[in-house]
Amino acid sequence: MPRQEIDLPHRLEYLSILDENGQVDTSLEPDIPAELLLKLHRAMVLGRRFDERMLTLQRQGRIGTFAPIKGQEASQIGAVAVLSSQDWLVPAFRETAAEIWRGKPMENVLLLFSGYNEGGQIDDALRNLPIAIPVGSQPLHAVGLGYGIKYHKKQEVVMTFFGDGATSEGDVHEALNFAGVFQVPVIFVCQNNHWAISIPRGKQTRAKTLAQKALGYGIPGMAVDGNDILAMVAAAKEAVERARSGGGPTFIEAITYRMSVHTTADDPKRYRTDEEVQEWVKRDPIVRFETYLGSKGLLTEEAAKAVDEEVRAEVKAAEERWAKRIEGPLDPITMFDGAFAELPPHLVSQREELKRELEAQKREAHHG
Amino acid sequence: MPRQEIDLPHRLEYLSILDENGQVDTSLEPDIPAELLLKLHRAMVLGRRFDERMLTLQRQGRIGTFAPIKGQEASQIGAVAVLSSQDWLVPAFRETAAEIWRGKPMENVLLLFSGYNEGGQIDDALRNLPIAIPVGSQPLHAVGLGYGIKYHKKQEVVMTFFGDGATSEGDVHEALNFAGVFQVPVIFVCQNNHWAISIPRGKQTRAKTLAQKALGYGIPGMAVDGNDILAMVAAAKEAVERARSGGGPTFIEAITYRMSVHTTADDPKRYRTDEEVQEWVKRDPIVRFETYLGSKGLLTEEAAKAVDEEVRAEVKAAEERWAKRIEGPLDPITMFDGAFAELPPHLVSQREELKRELEAQKREAHHG
Amino acid sequence: MAKMTMVQALNLALRQEMAKDERVIVLGEDVGLDGGVFRVTEGLIQEFGEERVIDTPLAESGIAGMSIGMAVYGLRPVCEMQFSGFSYYALHQMEAHAARLRWRSGGRFSVPMVLRCPYGGGVRALEHHSESREIYWAHTPGLKMVIPSTPRNARALLVSAIRDPDPVVFYEPKASYRAFREEVPEEEETFPLGTSVVAREGKDVTIITYGAMLRPTLEAAEQLKEKDGIEAEVIDLLTLMPLDDALFTASARKTGRVVVVHEAPRTYGAGAELVARLVEKSFLYLEAPVKRVTGFDIVIPLYQREMEYLPGVFRIAEAVRETLRF
Amino acid sequence: MAKMTMVQALNLALRQEMAKDERVIVLGEDVGLDGGVFRVTEGLIQEFGEERVIDTPLAESGIAGMSIGMAVYGLRPVCEMQFSGFSYYALHQMEAHAARLRWRSGGRFSVPMVLRCPYGGGVRALEHHSESREIYWAHTPGLKMVIPSTPRNARALLVSAIRDPDPVVFYEPKASYRAFREEVPEEEETFPLGTSVVAREGKDVTIITYGAMLRPTLEAAEQLKEKDGIEAEVIDLLTLMPLDDALFTASARKTGRVVVVHEAPRTYGAGAELVARLVEKSFLYLEAPVKRVTGFDIVIPLYQREMEYLPGVFRIAEAVRETLRF
Ligand SMILES: Cc1ncc(C[n+]2csc(CCOP(=O)(O)OP(=O)(O)O)c2C)c(N)n1
Numbered sequence A, B: 001m002p003r004q005e006i007d008l009p010h011r012l013e014y015l016s017i018l019d020e021n022g023q024v025d026t027s028l029e030p031d032i033p034a035e036l037l038l039k040l041h042r043a044m045v046l047g048r049r050f051d052e053r054m055l056t057l058q059r060q061g062r063i064g065t066f067a068p069i070k071g072q073e074a075s076q077i078g079a080v081a082v083l084s085s086q087d088w089l090v091p092a093f094r095e096t097a098a099e100i101w102r103g104k105p106m107e108n109v110l111l112l113f114s115g116y117n118e119g120g121q122i123d124d125a126l127r128n129l130p131i132a133i134p135v136g137s138q139p140l141h142a143v144g145l146g147y148g149i150k151y152h153k154k155q156e157v158v159m160t161f162f163g164d165g166a167t168s169e170g171d172v173h174e175a176l177n178f179a180g181v182f183q184v185p186v187i188f189v190c191q192n193n194h195w196a197i198s199i200p201r202g203k204q205t206r207a208k209t210l211a212q213k214a215l216g217y218g219i220p221g222m223a224v225d226g227n228d229i230l231a232m233v234a235a236a237k238e239a240v241e242r243a244r245s246g247g248g249p250t251f252i253e254a255i256t257y258r259m260s261v262h263t264t265a266d267d268p269k270r271y272r273t274d275e276e277v278q279e280w281v282k283r284d285p286i287v288r289f290e291t292y293l294g295s296k297g298l299l300t301e302e303a304a305k306a307v308d309e310e311v312r313a314e315v316k317a318a319e320e321r322w323a324k325r326i327e328g329p330l331d332p333i334t335m336f337d338g339a340f341a342e343l344p345p346h347l348v349s350q351r352e353e354l355k356r357e358l359e360a361q362k363r364e365a366h367h368g
Numbered sequence C, D: 001m002a003k004m005t006m007v008q009a010l011n012l013a014l015r016q017e018m019a020k021d022e023r024v025i026v027l028g029e030d031v032g033l034d035g036g037v038f039r040v041t042e043g044l045i046q047e048f049g050e051e052r053v054i055d056t057p058l059a060e061s062g063i064a065g066m067s068i069g070m071a072v073y074g075l076r077p078v079c080e081m082q083f084s085g086f087s088y089y090a091l092h093q094m095e096a097h098a099a100r101l102r103w104r105s106g107g108r109f110s111v112p113m114v115l116r117c118p119y120g121g122g123v124r125a126l127e128h129h130s131e132s133r134e135i136y137w138a139h140t141p142g143l144k145m146v147i148p149s150t151p152r153n154a155r156a157l158l159v160s161a162i163r164d165p166d167p168v169v170f171y172e173p174k175a176s177y178r179a180f181r182e183e184v185p186e187e188e189e190t191f192p193l194g195t196s197v198v199a200r201e202g203k204d205v206t207i208i209t210y211g212a213m214l215r216p217t218l219e220a221a222e223q224l225k226e227k228d229g230i231e232a233e234v235i236d237l238l239t240l241m242p243l244d245d246a247l248f249t250a251s252a253r254k255t256g257r258v259v260v261v262h263e264a265p266r267t268y269g270a271g272a273e274l275v276a277r278l279v280e281k282s283f284l285y286l287e288a289p290v291k292r293v294t295g296f297d298i299v300i301p302l303y304q305r306e307m308e309y310l311p312g313v314f315r316i317a318e319a320v321r322e323t324l325r326f
């Protein structure tokens, strides 16, 4: 048996359906009802507008640092669009549009990024995990959820997101490997937005694609044009169907671009050219989708404008709800909430300490 | 650009030259001088005999737990045989034969496994790192050494070993990824001995081969019959030459078998069949190499016997040197040695504490 | 009641909890057919099957991270780190997520998991197999940290840890795994986390300890009684977080003199916190400085010298005498 | 002498050491073109090139593990963890290898590396960006742990850390990164690791602190002087391991009353060790219990409430008054 080529069990494919000019490959065009197409469009626009508004609020000092999603609307919405409400979302920290699609109130996003722990509160009806800031740490939780689903023989699936940078973390490797071994119903969506803060994709790994990393775990991998919502929906649908029918995990590399800053604390001028950004402006996921919808007669210019206005009003209403929520005085004592199911004695007494301090401070402020 | 197959940059090959019956594929047979062939043989036999002796010493309670190498002699010796003394070895904990080839005194091995820190001492002339017990942690050190080599524009290379189980650890992933990105002269030798304690290779990862994991990092990977010393030499030579000439890292999966216990604390009867072990006994790396050497007229039965006797004498001599080393009384105070380049005040005083305690204990033993 | 080793008692706890509650799942390296390298999970896979007794790939962060997801889903994962020396691979998962998900999600999610780790020296093991670094966990907000000392309390505490609604790090003193046996009732027993016990009563001095150090401490107390007529009260902490400071401060108020014993390195070790609590709560009662009898601030040496590193009966007794001489 | 922020001072230290010693290499996430997210490594890649200022992939254990290998090879890696909140991913590498290779190899190899981590609260950051978990490192045998407090000492300590023959974990109080400026001499300055300083002299009470807490502590001392006529002596530890207990115990002997201040959680925090050392070394001089003014034993809340979590001037001053009232 001399130098024998080893057969690899999975083909690696790249999927693109709607190109940057809005031209569709009709042989691959997924059969999506008009209503859903419009819903997807609306969610993408909402994501974009909310992002813009948050940037303004941040620049005004009304909220703190956050990670804008601009340019990644299709890769997020296209992926979560195929989930049911019984499925699980395990986000990183740049999936605001996906979280909103999955029912997260925008005012909670604002609360969180304006420094209120209340913003992290997850509604009982939602199967979204909170955002996970430590890069690459959350896909393992998706694997555990997937195990629970399998164990209880449920039909649910889990979708977890992470970035190109996250693929370097050991935890992501462990998650993919565990997922392969336990054949859990988990869809790993790697949003390759070409940058991890200042580190370009090419310095993150020497692998030609991120999708090929799936081969090391014996699970199907796929590269998808992440700015093409039709391709994202098609790829995610395939993966979700496989997972739901017991076929195990899938790794999807959604090739997209971070059109904005890494976070509002970041200055991308230090490390990337404006030309590069301009190249990707041409590939804007919303623009091309609108062209497509237009060519299908589903969206007129006025209708698009109407959507935009509705969405702005929605953002504004959320902002007002948020403003109301933070109107009253802060209660710092709530910082002890949720530390444990039941507060142990030392925390009860530390909470008392804080209470006394706050009262003393108030007295002092009052008297002199 | 519809569903397009992605070209992967590296072929994956399986290399085998000398089969389990000692038959050689002459088209691939490496050109190894007779002298070196005999040296390789001798090192393998030494590895086997020393291992057996350690097992006896352990069963007699004269040394503690250790990890036997039986069956993995070719995958170790074949790999390190191509290194020069200026190259670096970064072992895991089951490369005793490789360490001895690289100059580690057998008495140091015995010292270490009989619980003396002195056994960890590395001779100034050697470029071997000490064994690393935390699974998968050491390949990163190899990457760092490789970076140093590249930085100082040296011709050295680094070879690091780890097991099939280790491929699941995040640290191994990070090491392979860093190695790809920084193109360091590091050869990763994964000794796939089919077991990680009780976990069979098939439960460690769903990937068909471990070698294919290299694809995820954009580095060349290769699967090799690890019980075939000719194939190991050939594969390692190719990898070392590539690394030395600036071609970067290589991942070698050496497919071998742990013929003995995991460690002397382990009972493999709990989790694997004797039939499986017997299958691998047929593939013994020493037996087939002796057949090959015999067929080449390089090793007669008597010569083999002579080697065996020499080697036993060598082991015995090492054992005697070890016995001598541990003859005198222990000096527990040395436990503070090497904590820092210079002992800080609190450790000086803790050392004094221990000294006083030991003296007081001695006095008490004396008096009462 | 049967006399059991701690390993058997822990096995009993797992077996009974698994039989009672199908949400309880055991996972880790070699916990299945092999029964765990210390055999704590022996026989479980035969009784409960591969779905509930999971042999995982070799990845500690993976095991902890997967357990977190399982716990969020509603399971009760009990995961084993093969040795505490490898548990630090999982610290970031426990710190960043297990310890925080309840808080972060406003109570929506919780992480009722147990991270079991054999810890400590004295078993002639290899490097990395003898550490005591309980502080990494005990200092981490959001985690509970339990360290049993005998078969019976190990069993009861493990049951309570499994039922606890929050993540518990459970350090098992492997030097006590098979060193002695104790009667352990077949019927269910629990023991409230966060509660310490008086392991021996006395009036002259208080010795506070936990885990494997309980045995040499009790032996030292016995010697002190016999040789010196000193009556030492021994407090067994059992839980390091939350810390039951009521019991040991009460004892200190009674005796006025305190010695703390642990095998972990001294500086920033658990003993420091005990001293600080004593100073905060019983300052005026302390008649002598509190002595710390601990491991040294160095890596525990290989086995030929580990007994000189670890606090032993002699060191403990001497410290008590010195404290009484003050 | 120029007035500099701590960020500038750290940058100066790196720049000068790199110019002087080609073995010094900087590595980490975004340390190159971006200059580090806090700009501590700004300009270095332009001056020293990509080989010496390495933008790594996103993997903290990888960065630490690679640095260990580099240090063994003879380089002097100074690696950056982007925030201390992500440094725990690297704890096992530091604990198992950086801290042990000299000892394990009988002196043949050593690991002269620096692990730099911005730490602490007060900068209105996201979750995981405000922790103080210095104990994880300070309790680990074989590591040194340094925490500067001002631009000038930060610069001098970083130079000394880089030149130290052993691994040093260097926690940078990011609340002090740009909060104020100090004269920092252009010419080389070093500062011996393991040495604390008196930041303010006083005779009535000793306040021991470090890092970002130095500023509110000094402010509290000033207020106490003005409002109450209390003269507080303030000790700035600077190094947590090895700990310079000579200086603070001497001060405690003089004043008889001590308050310790840190932002890390209280239980098993650094303050406990300070109390234990005081009790061991100055027991008879203590006239009141030592008060610990610290963060609470919970995760530091998001930024709207972090100032109530962190010890502030009011809390510190009140604790001093209570200690004096005792
Ligand atoms: C473990 C960890 N290390 C570092 C950081 C700081 N950090 C936040 S986001 C980020 C880059 C992430 O890149 P990528 O995974 O590509 O996601 P993206 O930001 O592009 O969405 C870094 C380094 C972190 N949050 N967690």
Ligand SMILES: Cc1ncc(C[n+]2csc(CCOP(=O)(O)OP(=O)(O)O)c2C)c(N)n1
Binding pocket: B094, B133, B134, B135, B136, B162, B163, B164, B165, B166, B167, B193, B195, B196, B197, B258, B262, C029, C058, C060, C082, C086, C089
């Ligand atoms: C991080 C870590 N986890 C667990 C262990 C305990 N352990 C020692 S060897 C081993 C199995 C290693 O398997 P593999 O990598 O295949 O190497 P082999 O033992 O087969 O040579 C385990 C789990 C360890 N030493 N380090």
Ligand SMILES: [Mg+2]
Binding pocket: A163, A164, A165, A191, A192, A193, A194, A195, A196, A197
């Ligand atoms: Mg990215």
Ligand SMILES: [Mg+2]
Binding pocket: B163, B164, B165, B191, B192, B193, B194, B195, B196, B197
């Ligand atoms: Mg193996």
